[in-house]
Amino acid sequence: MQNAVIAANATWDTYSQSFSAQKSVWQESRAPLAAAVEAFNAQPPAGFFGKLGRAFTKATKIASMERKIRGLDGMIADEEQNLRQTAIGVYRDLGEAALAAKGGAADKERYATLVDIESHLDDAAQKLRSAIKEADEASDMELMDMAANNKGISLLSYFETDEAKEAISAAGESIKALNGKLRDAQKQDVQLAKDLGFGNTLDLFVDMAGGFMGAFTSYLNMQKLDDAVEKMTGIQDTVGKMQAEVGAGLRAIQTAAIKSAAADNAKIAPLVESMTPYLPEDTAGVLRGQRPALRLSDLNR
Known part of the structure; x- marks a missing residue:
């Protein structure tokens, strides 16, 4: 330490x-x-x-x-x-x-679970960004193909659509893996989603993901590409909210452990105080005593 x-x-x-x-x-x-x-x-x-x-x-x-x-x-x-x-x-x-x-076994296990979820969320966010970009480009190329009636543009449109299909499929697989990870975590630690406050967000994500997976991995045309972009954008927004919530949860456990360690090391408190203005408000507010800590850590219960 x-x-x-x-x-x-x-x-x-x-x-x-x-x-x-x-x-x-x-x-x-x-x-x-x-x-x-x-x-x-x-x-x-x-x-x-x-x-x-x-x-x-x-x-x-x-x-x-x-x-x-x-x-x-x-x-x-x-x-x-x-x-x-x-x-x-x-x-x-x-x-x-x-x-x-300083952490107890329960805090360490809960933290590891959140880190795992964070990794799946980051992967889903990255693949969604890529798929949205590819689908947008493929949709534009489909429109050019319809307007130009040119074999060269038709060939380019085919390749763009094929790349979009692969990117959408990869995003779908990542969403599916994330969905499974979230459900597993919820079953293993019922209190986790409640403490984080993302229960409603999780249900929304599952509904959106269920309507997306498998719907855009066969034949794609401009309308289906545009529909895919709309649905993926909605899922992307929800993933972003969960990333923020999981980040706040990780910092809540970090904060509880840091406070415990600070009792044995006089250099920790001034260091944390100097960093506080630059930390997210969910953490800075707790450190300033202006908001309650999330109950994720046993030290906060």
């Missing part, structure tokens, strides 16, 4: 300090631009020539400043998002080390 804390501190210090330094540079570049734009906007034009001059200044100077401000804001936002992902990763590593050292 001590080695995990040292590694987490080192990684977080490196990334957070780098972000702070880069953000300061960008903010220094942004400040005079923002001040100039604010001063310009605070001066109303007087008369026709005043409006004309203002429009000229806006087009030749202020618009360029505003573009630079948006660019700097975008870079800051992108780097902050990268830091948030780093925080989630460091927190996970720390939580898993704490779980290994």
Whole structure:
């Protein structure tokens, strides 16, 4: 556990300090631009020539400043998002080390189940994205084929549709495997879905998956491709919700283990406190004492 804390501190210090330094540079570049734009906007034009001059200044100077401000804001936002992902990763590593050292058998088993579900969800999400893309492209090619009546385009359309069929079939198999994994997990741990709060989402997923599997793996035409995209998009949205719920469940167990380990290691609390602003609210709120912890861990019951 001590080695995990040292590694987490080192990684977080490196990334957070780098972000702070880069953000300061960008903010220094942004400040005079923002001040100039604010001063310009605070001066109303007087008369026709005043409006004309203002429009000229806006087009030749202020618009360029505003573009630079948006660019700097975008870079800051992108780097902050990268830091948030780093925080989630460091927190996970720390939580898993704490779980290994302090967690009970039930928590470890529940965590392993969620990790397995997470892996199936990630696979389904990736295959759904691929299948939606292939089906969209095949549908567009079908439309071109109908309009052009050209043998070359017909051949391309055939290949595009065949690729879409394979991608949809792969997505269907992944959905089927995920459906089975979710049902197995629910049977093994009835309390799990209730504690996570995704019982209704799970039922919706099963209904949607049942209507999808096998329906789009035979002959495909433009209408069936468009129908497949619509159904897969709905399933993709539901998978995304479950990914968020499972992620929150994993972090709930990580948090309980980290809190337990912090009692024996004084370096954990300040590390977690510095990461808290960059963690998802389902975790940050618990750490700040502003929301109750999920009851997934025996330590929270």
